[in-house]
Amino acid sequence: MTLLGDINYVEPWWMQILKSLVIFLVVFNFVPVALMADRKVLGRFQQRYGPNRVGPYGWLQPIADILKLLSKEDFRTWNSVAFLHRLAPILSVIAAAGVVAVIPFGPVTSIFGTDTGLYGMDVSIGPLWVFALGSLAFYGLMLGGWASGSKYSFLGSMRAAAQLISYEVAQGLSIVGVIMTAGSLSLVDIVDAQAGMWYIVPQLVGFLVFLVASVAETNRPPFDLAEADAELVQGYMTEYGGSKFGAYYMAEYLNMLVASLLMVTFFLGGWWLPFGIHPPTWVYPIVVLGKMLLFVYFFVWIRATLPRPRYDQLMSLGWKALLPLATLNALVTAIIVVVSD
Amino acid sequence: MAWPPGDDVVEVVRGPEPGGPGGFYRAFGETMRGLKTTFRRQFEDVPTHQYPEDKVPVYPRFRGRHRLHRFEDTGLEKCVGCSLCAAACPADCIRVVAAENTEENRISAGERYAAVYEINLSRCIFCGYCEIACPFDAITMGHDYEMSDYHRSDLIFTKEMLLTEPLERTPLRAEGE
Numbered sequence: 001m002t003l004l005g006d007i008n009y010v011e012p013w014w015m016q017i018l019k020s021l022v023i024f025l026v027v028f029n030f031v032p033v034a035l036m037a038d039r040k041v042l043g044r045f046q047q048r049y050g051p052n053r054v055g056p057y058g059w060l061q062p063i064a065d066i067l068k069l070l071s072k073e074d075f076r077t078w079n080s081v082a083f084l085h086r087l088a089p090i091l092s093v094i095a096a097a098g099v100v101a102v103i104p105f106g107p108v109t110s111i112f113g114t115d116t117g118l119y120g121m122d123v124s125i126g127p128l129w130v131f132a133l134g135s136l137a138f139y140g141l142m143l144g145g146w147a148s149g150s151k152y153s154f155l156g157s158m159r160a161a162a163q164l165i166s167y168e169v170a171q172g173l174s175i176v177g178v179i180m181t182a183g184s185l186s187l188v189d190i191v192d193a194q195a196g197m198w199y200i201v202p203q204l205v206g207f208l209v210f211l212v213a214s215v216a217e218t219n220r221p222p223f224d225l226a227e228a229d230a231e232l233v234q235g236y237m238t239e240y241g242g243s244k245f246g247a248y249y250m251a252e253y254l255n256m257l258v259a260s261l262l263m264v265t266f267f268l269g270g271w272w273l274p275f276g277i278h279p280p281t282w283v284y285p286i287v288v289l290g291k292m293l294l295f296v297y298f299f300v301w302i303r304a305t306l307p308r309p310r311y312d313q314l315m316s317l318g319w320k321a322l323l324p325l326a327t328l329n330a331l332v333t334a335i336i337v338v339v340s341d
Numbered sequence: 342m343a344w345p346p347g348d349d350v351v352e353v354v355r356g357p358e359p360g361g362p363g364g365f366y367r368a369f370g371e372t373m374r375g376l377k378t379t380f381r382r383q384f385e386d387v388p389t390h391q392y393p394e395d396k397v398p399v400y401p402r403f404r405g406r407h408r409l410h411r412f413e414d415t416g417l418e419k420c421v422g423c424s425l426c427a428a429a430c431p432a433d434c435i436r437v438v439a440a441e442n443t444e445e446n447r448i449s450a451g452e453r454y455a456a457v458y459e460i461n462l463s464r465c466i467f468c469g470y471c472e473i474a475c476p477f478d479a480i481t482m483g484h485d486y487e488m489s490d491y492h493r494s495d496l497i498f499t500k501e502m503l504l505t506e507p508l509e510r511t512p513l514r515a516e517g518e
Contacts, residue, residue, distance in 0.1 A: 044383045049391075305379040306372065321365055 015114055020101070023120055027100045027261075030289070031253045032062035034296050038253075041297060045304035069246035077239050079149035088147060089240065089247035092140030096254040098133045102126050103261045104188045106271050106284035118271075118285055119188060126187035127179065130262060131172055134217065138164055140251065141226070145236035156235030159311070160226035163216060166318035167223075171213035173326035174206040177333035178266050191270030198269035205329040207267040209322050211298075214259040216318065219252060220299055222306035225314055260295030264288055398512040404467045404482040405511065407460055409503040412450060418504070419479035420458060421451035429474035434464035451477075458500035463493050484511040 036051075036059060043050025052058035076085050106118030123129050138161055145157020179185060181202065182193040190199075200207050216223035227235040237248045264270060268291050271284035279287070309317065390397055399405065410419050422439030438457035448454040469482050485507050490496050 041383075044387075045379050047382055047385055047387055048389050049387055052391075301376060301379065305375045 011116055012114055015111070015116055019116060019118075020120055023100060023105070024097065026285075026289075027257060028097075028254075030257055030292070031250055032066070033293075034253045034257055035062045035065070037293070037296055038300050038303075041300045042304055045301070066246065069249070070243050072242035074242045074244065077149050080239065081147040081149070084143045084147035085239075086244070088140050088144035089244045089251065090140075091143065092137055092251035093247050093254065095133045095137035095140060096251045096258055098136075099130050099258045100261070102129050102187055103258075103265060103288075104191050104270055105288045106281060107188075107192075109281045117188070118281075122186055122188045125185050126190070127172075127175055127185060131168065134164075134168060137251075137255070140248075141236045144240065144248070148236075148239035150239050152233035153236055153238045156226055156233070156238060160219065160236050163219075163223065163225060163314060163318075166315060167213040167216035167322070170209055170318055170322035170326045171217060173323065173330055174209035174213065175266050176326075176330040177203050177206045180330070180333050180337050187265050187270075191265055191272070194269040195272055198267065198272070198274070200267040200269075203267060203329070203333070205325060206333075207263070209326045209329065210263060210266065213318075213322060214263060215299065215302060216314070218255040218259050218299075220256060221303040222308045223314060225308065225311055228308060231308075256296065256299055257292060260292040260299070261288070263295055264291040396512050398514040399484050399486070400514050403484050403486075404469045406462065406483050406485040406488055406507075407465075407471065407498070407503055408481050408483040409458065409500060410479055410481065411504065415450070417447065418449040418454060419477045420455045420475075421449050421477060421479070422453045422455035422458075423476065425474045425476065426471035426480055429470040431468060431470060432464045432466045434461040435459070435471060436461075455500060458503065460498045460503065461496065462488055462498055463496040483507065484513060485509075486511065 039061070040050040040058070050058065051061040054060040054064045076082065101120030102123055104117075104119040104122070108115055108117045110116070141160045141164070142157050145153040145155075145160070148154070178190060178199050181199065182190040184190060184193070219226050227237075237245055240248060271287050273279065273287060411417060412419060422437055424437045424439065427433075427435040427437050436457065436459045437455050439453045440456035442448060442452060442454055467482065472481050480503075487509075488496070
């Protein structure tokens, strides 16, 4: 079946269901881990402990937070649009979770006697899939802000959409160099091509642009102008509460994980270890998740360090600095690829 | 002084213009410097006191909850019910009702004793005037500061409550601490 992409070999249907379940359960369970790491590590950066009351060292705090959100009243404002108001957070979560399907965690191995790729699917249009779902995530924010029936929500969704669109351009262009160097749009091929050298070395500019754009794309501080906790009415999720707000919150952290996984895949060599170390195959997914946690740590580090820019500064950074840099990077890479061929 | 001052008064130091390659390079360098600063903070000690377990020790002259005292040798109450503390109290939170000591019912060392001695701690401002007013050092400010309760009526401390030792002692700051 080549509707979504060529998977090159046939996996039995039960293996496809099994591995999709495993991948999503593992990645979803990193959401509370990221939430906790965010608060604990941010606490260390600010010389305080962070949550340490619930459970040993406070590690059960996200469970308590989630239970609290789920047990709250499911309300909406009288002039909100009920269907879209419910649909919007679901769209956000689906768009974030869908990207996980194409993230490669390891090469093709033999599990239970069948050849299985340690990834959801190997689509031949990997980055396109990623950015298509990223664009779908706009609808989650836009519909959420619009359907709330509140002008503050609507303004918040406008801010978020303008920011996301601006930085998605730079983000998309920054990986063009990677795609040209690898000569493939399949994420598995891109990781395979990094066996000799990770793309962070030859594509350093692309990596930096992608990193900054990822922080902006995931609405994390310092680019959290959509919410701007201290300054504005909260943003597109102002009128959301309870489990629907929880869904937005989860989508935000899932987006952070996905952005980290994408950076690992595109620039940090996916499952490859440096210095020619070749561990057994079952270590590969752990390597990918470990590198992902490295980026989660970096997200928190950035959050602890940088103040929020003004909105015009945000826009000028996206359009006047990152976009030309990404374009230049793509241009130079194209020339080098053609010349060295 | 005239404004703006002349060139000889203030030397205006300006950074490079924001934007452009120079500003971009500078912003990148400053970002790196900021990252280094925050990174170092992680390995420093956390100054947080884990409060209910780790109480901050108080100074000897800390004015906490009041204490009434007895003579150590005879066990008689020092308070003679003179109501000077109630008179000195700016918040009007002390209520004293005095009664006569008798031979068979001797409670204080003086002629009279405090039959009722109540301090309304929800009114008290912890100024310590009662301590100063007392001619017998019968009332002093203690070191307890954990006095919150669920009902306002529970904050009216009676003579028995003020006379007994607190259940949990507040740590006292040691010499030179």
